[in-house]
Amino acid sequence: MLTRKQHELLRFIQVRLEESGISPSFEEMKEALDLKSKSGVHRLISALEERGFIRRLPNRARALEVLRQPEDATSKPARSTPAANSNDTVAPVRAPQIAPAPANDVIxxxxxxxxxxxxxxxxxxxxxxxxxxxxxxxxxxxxxxxxxxxxxxxxxxxxxxxxxxxxxxxxxxxxxxxxxxxxxxxxxxxxxxxxxxxxxxxxxxxxxxxxxxxxxxxxxxxxxxxxxxxx
The missing domain is CATH 2.10.109.10 (Umud Fragment, subunit A)
Incomplete structure (x- = not known):
């Protein structure tokens, strides 16, 4: 089972790939998840990679591919509807307001x-x-x-x-x-x-x-x- 932050990051990467075809930068992931440093993003990505949810594309800077979603995930976007137990709720990810950088995908x-x-x-x-x-x-x-x-x-x-x-x-x-x-x-x-x-x-x-x-x-x-x- 994924932690809340791992789940949030996986969903954020998936949404950005669906919208633009380009994976988000580490700075965008840090801002979206309210993390204090990019090292936290590195740890989350490594954990998702080890569990087979994502993989890093070779010869491409920061390019990620989502391999699968958690069993409890659906194809619908995360909503802000409150749940009975807030501790079991995956909070919706705040999409950053900056446009994706075309140079993010580097070969x-x-x-x-x-x-x-x-x-x-x-x-x-x-x-x-x-x-x-x-x-x-x-x-x-x-x-x-x-x-x-x-x-x-x-x-x-x-x-x-x-x-x-x-x-x-x-x-x-x-x-x-x-x-x-x-x-x-x-x-x-x-x-x-x-x-x-x-x-x-x-x-x-x-x-x-x-x-x-x-x-x-x-x-x-x-x-x-x-x-x-x-x-």
Whole structure:
């Protein structure tokens, strides 16, 4: 059997998931349950997880999934109707008045070194993980590359940006792609095909297009989004 606070937290998480599809933050849970600190929220979540009522989604910050409800729970929202014995009543949860933050749902994707937005350089120099708001990504597998150079500046892609790339080996003309050149070097460019050749176009008049044979260029992904840090 769950304690009153565990029951309140489980119901609050379920309601928020039904309303927005995003689990509440620890701060929102703390306020909703009138707890003094977030450590109390951590303890409640751990207890619910151990008992099989919720689980934490991997590679997502604070993302929770409700697996089941207590046997005495119903699908109807909690009401404020008084009961005969107040000690046996689960108090209704006060929903916070702040809007859910879209960035609450965060996914970690592989960060593969630096990629040139100018002259091709070796890509995939190593791997770490980069936390990215899920709202920036669509379906499919993604990875990130740190941009080096200024040849895509007119497309709004700056040196030091993080290119969020959807992994694919196909792309349409005019799309910005990660192109692997001669199996060893990678670059971020507009993809064009003409006269049986592959042209990689920069977005900076100071750079010339790069033209290769069709067997010299392999599409490794196409641009899905950008992250920029301001120092």
């Amino acid at each position: 970690e994707i592989p960060l593969h070194g630096r990629i040139a937005a100018g002259v091709p350089i070796e890509a995939f120099e190593g791997q770490s993980m980069l936390p990215v708001p899920a709202a920036l990504l669509g379906s499919g597998e993604h990875y990130a590359l740190e941009v080096s150079g200024d040849s895509m500046i007119d497309a709004g892609i700056l040196d030091g940006d993080f290119a969020l790339v959807k992994r694919t080996n196909t792309a349409r003309d005019g799309e910005i792609v990660v192109a692997l050149v001669r199996g060893a070097e990678a670059t971020l460019k507009y993809l064009r095909r003409e006269a049986g050749m592959v042209r990689l176009d920069p977005a900076n008049a100071a750079y010339e297009p790069q033209i290769y044979g069709p067997d010299e260029v392999e599409v490794q992904g196409k641009l899905a989004g950008l992250l920029r840090r301001y120092h």
